[in-house]
Amino acid sequence: MxxxxxxxxxxxxxxxxxxxxxxxxxxxxxxxxxxxxxxxxxxxxxxxxxxxxxxxxxxxxxxxxxxxxxxxxxxxxxxxxxxxxxxxxxxxxxxxDIDMAAHENRDILWSFSFQVEELEAKIAMLRTSDKGADWVNKNANALTDPGKLPLTVTRQIGELVKQKSGRYTREREATAQEAEDMETKAGRKLDRPLYITDYEVNIRGIEALYPENNLRELLIVQILDELKAFKKLSIDELSHAQLIRWKKWATSVDLILDNASASIDHGRVLLTKENLEPLSRLENLNKNGELQRFLAFIGQLC
Structure with a gap:
């Protein structure tokens, strides 16, 4: 070159x-x-x-x-x-080198400036389409908000997010008969107490709740809020440091959009009645009408 x-x-x-x-x-x-x-x-x-x-x-x-x-x-x-x-x-x-970098960065920003309307239209479509970003964000946030859903559910969802896996198991101590059956199957004495898995589920799409996939952060904070500031800039008057800062942002927008689209897809998988229904069998959920509140929430997701 x-x-x-x-x-x-x-x-x-x-x-x-x-x-x-x-x-x-x-x-x-x-x-x-x-x-x-x-x-x-x-x-x-x-x-x-x-x-x-x-x-x-x-x-x-x-x-x-x-x-x-x-x-x-x-x-x-x-x-x-x-x-x-x-x-x-x-x-x-x-x-x-500084002058060349500045010229290249200005070219990138000028080129980006001509894509602003297209970018705004794309974000609007992502947000308002059927079960789009706004729908996913609203309902995904409810899964972690004790003010909107039973604490039993939001705590369990929090654990799944923390462990970066939608797999959930509940264990209980085996009864005497169950313990004998387990020893018979093993062909030897086993250390007590013994436990068995009461049930196991896998909540799909839990990635939608990871902090790095938060749709408000991706689309509003990282793109639209920045875009408002970008539209007010005089590109030819930006300092070397400002050019570097805005060029880094402009060249990251496509990746942010890709991450947002992936998060929406995860959210659509997560937020279905069939996917979340197994959580209705959580212990202590059938108190003070909590089960009915959770069932009403997943019922409206269809």
Whole structure:
């Protein structure tokens, strides 16, 4: 990759031959006879190119194209730049890299700015479609809110989220007869007490409740709130640090949307009567009308 900066802005050069054919470019510049004027380009290759200084010519894969005060151009690596042109080169090379990064980041942000309406429409569709993000978020939050569902249920859901698994088992101590049967099957005496699994269920889609999959955080906080601030920006006036910050966000939006879409899918699997009904058999749920409250909740999910 070769990038050269001009008064009209940076542009990509296709091949090293294009650089060699530039007016004033010399592959054999005497650094003792010329003073550095500016860094005008940089390159990164898989193959090696020779240093353009007459007393070096060491092959290297990455370096800079520089212009001298006499109007000649050549190519050098960082080591030669520091050695023959001192702190001037070090400063100019760093500034060139900053300027190029700023230009690339501005291009990314300008391109992103033309996608804002499409992005807003996509988020609106994700939120309001049948059993979309808003529906999933509302009902998923209820599963962890003791104010909306029985504490027995919300505690169990909390445990499933904590263990990152929808698998739930309930064990009880085996009766004397059950213990004898287990020993007979094992063909030996077993340490007491013995336990058996009373029932086992697997709540699918529990991933929808993981903190990193929270739909409000993904769509509202990480995208829409940021988008409001982005739309007020003057991209051409952003500082280097601001460009880095907004470019990082803009290039993360697609991944955030993918995560949100996956979370919606998990939520649609989780939030069905059939999937959540096994939780109605939790101990202590049949108190103070709690079972009826839970059954009413899962009944409206259909």
């Amino acid at each position: 070769i990038t050269i900066n001009t008064a009209k802005g940076p542009f990509k050069v296709e091949s090293w031959e294009d650089v060699l054919e530039r007016p004033g470019f010399t592959p054999d510049l005497d650094p003792n006879q010329h003073k550095l004027d500016s860094v005008i380009g940089r390159y990164v290759f898989g193959d090696m190119v020779k240093c353009g200084l007459s007393n070096c010519h060491t092959p290297h894969a990455r370096g800079y194209i520089v212009a001298t005060k006499s109007g000649l151009e050549t190519n050098i690596g960082k080591d030669c730049g520091k050695k023959y042109f001192g702190l001037d080169f070090d400063y100019m090379a760093k500034q060139f």
